[in-house]
Amino acid sequence: DQQVKQNSPSLSVQEGRISILNCDYTNSMFDYFLWYKKYPAEGPTFLISISSIKDKNEDGRFTVFLNKSAKHLSLHIVPSQPGDSAVYFCAATYNFNKFYFGSGTKLNVKP
Amino acid sequence: DARVTQTPRHKVTEMGQEVTMRCQPILGHNTVFWYRQTMMQGLELLAYFRNRAPLDDSGMPKDRFSAEMPDATLATLKIQPSEPRDSAVYFCASGDTGRVTEAFFGQGTRLTVV
Numbered sequence: 001d002q003q004v005k006q007n008s009p010s011l012s013v014q015e016g017r018i019s020i021l022n023c024d025y026t027n028s029m030f031d032y033f034l035w036y037k038k039y040p041a042e043g044p045t046f047l048i049s050i051s052s053i054k055d056k057n058e059d060g061r062f063t064v065f066l067n068k069s070a071k072h073l074s075l076h077i078v079p080s081q082p083g084d085s086a087v088y089f090c091a092a093t094y095n096f097n098k099f100y101f102g103s104g105t106k107l108n109v110k111p
Numbered sequence: 112d113a114r115v116t117q118t119p120r121h122k123v124t125e126m127g128q129e130v131t132m133r134c135q136p137i138l139g140h141n142t143v144f145w146y147r148q149t150m151m152q153g154l155e156l157l158a159y160f161r162n163r164a165p166l167d168d169s170g171m172p173k174d175r176f177s178a179e180m181p182d183a184t185l186a187t188l189k190i191q192p193s194e195p196r197d198s199a200v201y202f203c204a205s206g207d208t209g210r211v212t213e214a215f216f217g218q219g220t221r222l223t224v225v
Binding site: 002006034036041042043044045046049089091096097098099100101102103104 | 156159166167202213215218
């Protein structure tokens with residue numbers, strides 16, 4: 001039973017436009033959420049995170065939004081760049097016990 | 112440059128053989144995770160350790176998989192006997208519970224069982 005779900009396996013966006021990646025979770029105990037970015041043949045690398053006490057966290061072109069009532073978070077990339085093309089995983093944890101990952105969304109930013 | 116180091120990077124083995132994957136966590140990190148990446152499931156948590164003690168290995172097939180931390184600088188994941196369905200990329204990650212933050216991943220071991 002996956003506690004973190006990414007229902008879109010892929011997303012294609014034009015360079016300069018906004019990319020929106022979505023993630024849903026089922027466990028209300030989660031108190032910290034993260035996005036990881038993964039290039040082929042490399043391990044996932046941390047991108048941005050948000051605590052459950054917040055509803056928005058911004059870092060440059062990346063913004064993560066958290067809607068606790070809907071158990072939904074999203075990652076916005078504005079403007080999207082070709083170098084952003086990668087697989088994006090969302091993850092959730094509580095008390096830093098386990099990280100539960102979604103199945104990933106492959107983003108393709110077209111020049 | 113602190114990083115998680117995994118060896119080997121690639122492993123091809125025959126069905127029935129034993130496979131051992133190794134991980135060197137970032138020095139000072141007290142939590143180590145083993146994940147498996149498959150096309151269908153994404154990143155599955157297999158096991159994790161805190162202060163070298165196994166906290167949860169419920170994601171691991173117990174009959175053939177085993178995970179250990181002989182010391183603070185080495186974590187191992189062993190499959191015996193290996194099966195073709197074990198073919199995947201296995202990632203190790205480490206973290207520091209002193210601050211709630213991300214887990215740092217190694218580059219993975221790509222395992223192919225033929």
